[in-house]
Amino acid sequence: MLELAPHHLDALIEKGALLHRSGKADDAARCFALARSIAPENALVLSNLAVALADAGRRDEALIEFRRVLKLQPDNIHVRHRMRRLTSAMVPFWHIPMLNDVRRKRRL
Numbered sequence: 001m002l003e004l005a006p007h008h009l010d011a012l013i014e015k016g017a018l019l020h021r022s023g024k025a026d027d028a029a030r031c032f033a034l035a036r037s038i039a040p041e042n043a044l045v046l047s048n049l050a051v052a053l054a055d056a057g058r059r060d061e062a063l064i065e066f067r068r069v070l071k072l073q074p075d076n077i078h079v080r081h082r083m084r085r086l087t088s089a090m091v092p093f094w095h096i097p098m099l100n101d102v103r104r105k106r107r108l
Helices: 009-021 025-038 043-055 059-072 077-090 095-099 102-107
Strands: none
Touching: 009 025, 009 043, 025 043, 043 059, 043 077, 059 077
16 A cells, blocks of 8 residues: 555554554654654554654653643543653652652752
8 A cells, every 4th residue: 555655644554553563663653753744633643653652762752742642632541641651661760759858859
């Protein structure tokens, strides 16, 4: 299909999903990024791109894409959950209690 119509949105989404399931997160991200250039406000494309980026270790870029999805779908619980999991993996475990230390913050 993509040989006949290289910018066919549904075919790009399916190809990206197949690449991702095959463990090729970087290739999937490139495919979904192309799909995003065609349909920049498609929540499915943005969500798939974000997941592929996260799995490729590109966490900051993944958060940007997840935020784009939330602008389109503020009540998307799945995306909110993925963002929480991603940010918790990015922030060291000791950082949260330190930020919540009221006595320490008063001294600063």
